[in-house]
Amino acid sequence: MLLSSSRLLLLLVGSAAALPLAAERMRLAWPTPNPAYARGEPVEAFIQPTVSGRVESGLFGCVRSSGRQFHEALDLFPISRDAQGEPLDEVFAIADGIVRHVSRQPGASSYGRYVVVEHVDAALPVMTLYAHLASIAPGIRSGTRVQIGETLGIMGRSAGARALPPERAHLHLEIGLRLTDSFASWYRWKGFGSKNTHGVWNGMNLVGVDPLAFYDAFRAEEVDSFLDFWQRLQPAVTVRIATTKIPDFLKRYPALRPAPMPLRGLAGWEVDFDPYGVPIEWRPLLSDAVEDYQRNEVRVVRFDREAQTTCKDLVKGSAGREVPGSDLQTNLQLLFGLRK
Numbered sequence: 427m428l429l430s431s432s433r434l435l436l437l438l439v440g441s442a443a444a445l446p447l448a449a450e451r452m453r454l455a456w457p458t459p460n461p462a463y464a465r466g467e468p469v470e471a472f473i474q475p476t477v478s479g480r481v482e483s484g485l486f487g488c489v490r491s492s493g494r495q496f497h498e499a500l501d502l503f504p505i506s507r508d509a510q511g512e513p514l515d516e517v518f519a520i521a522d523g524i525v526r527h528v529s530r531q532p533g534a535s536s537y538g539r540y541v542v543v544e545h546v547d548a549a550l551p552v553m554t555l556y557a558h559l560a561s562i563a564p565g566i567r568s569g570t571r572v573q574i575g576e577t578l579g580i581m582g583r584s585a586g587a588r589a590l591p592p593e594r595a596h597l598h599l600e601i602g603l604r605l606t607d608s609f610a611s612w613y614r615w616k617g618f619g620s621k622n623t624h625g626v627w628n629g630m631n632l633v634g635v636d637p638l639a640f641y642d643a644f645r646a647e648e649v650d651s652f653l654d655f656w657q658r659l660q661p662a663v664t665v666r667i668a669t670t671k672i673p674d675f676l677k678r679y680p681a682l683r684p685a686p687m688p689l690r691g692l693a694g695w696e697v698d699f700d701p702y703g704v705p706i707e708w709r710p711l712l713s714d715a716v717e718d719y720q721r722n723e724v725r726v727v728r729f730d731r732e733a734q735t736t737c738k739d740l741v742k743g744s745a746g747r748e749v750p751g752s753d754l755q756t757n758l759q760l761l762f763g764l765r766k
């Protein structure tokens with residue numbers, strides 16, 4: 427429970443005595459005992475590559491299978507091991523929060539054993555996900571409040587049916603948002619043929635941002651919070667949808683809707699997504715903005731073709747006739763309950 431400051435790498439503790447109107451700078455910790463990042467060392471000093479050996483493969487983005495495969499996390503290697511070569515590094519909560527999901531069966535997910543923490547006190551209550559653990563600390567259960575730097579478990583190599591080899595043991599760290607509370611309904615509709623044992627904390631319901639970009643921006647004092655970082659994400663595509671529905675996503679993350687809700691007459695939404703399909707900003711629409719739309723019709727109203735990545739099918743179709751690609755379609759299904 428107590429933070430041992432010798433091991434815990436607090437990046438920067440907030441200067442709470444800033445301008446009265448300035449939001450307080452959050453407290454943020456590195457999730458492993460490796461001091462390399464805090465010392466400003468290059469990524470080779472903390473990133474675990476895949477079998478390819480290319481350090482990029484352990485970063486976030488279209489970094490695998492010649493750019494076709496997405497990796498939604500940072501992979502961080504251990505700095506201490508036992509005689510058998512198994513990691514001994516503790517894995518720490520990067521900020522205060524509440525444990526929302528603990529998956530103790532290594533075979534139940536390609537994440538292996540994993541823990542999800544929701545940072546409920548933040549202006550944008552993002553979740554962080556810690557995967558491939560060897561063990562989960564006693565007392566870490568769904569509903570447990572954790573403090574920054576609290577030990578969640580021990581780094582490992584659990585990864586579904588087949589474990590990773592010891593030399594590639596690592597922590598897989600995600601920072602993201604949860605798309606829907608109705609994940610079970612979407613999962614049934616998709617007919618995957620396997621049981622979802624992770625509830626709304628299934629990885630398919632989580633959309634992540636680049637953790638290293640977040641740490642870098644925080645360290646450089648360009649952002650003071652998760653919300654600051656989200657507000658700096660660059661939109662790649664903007665869609666409009668004709669619906670009177672207010673997605674539960676917005677109830678969870680109201681800070682992503684800076685404009686007030688109309689008192690009456692909500693007729694749709696305009697939503698910006700980043701190049702990986704992460705919702706950034708939401709703007710409510712009145713009927714004039716979607717007057718020639720069918721109910722639940724989605725249109726791409728802006729698209730930055732240069733922002734299209736090699737691993738996410740965000741938008742397809744020729745210029746002026748763009749429609750959501752399969753990955754954006756999935757996120758729209760989850761956000762708005764669309765079933766097409």
Ligand SMILES: [Zn+2]
Binds near residue numbers: 497499598599
């Ligand atoms: Zn990973």
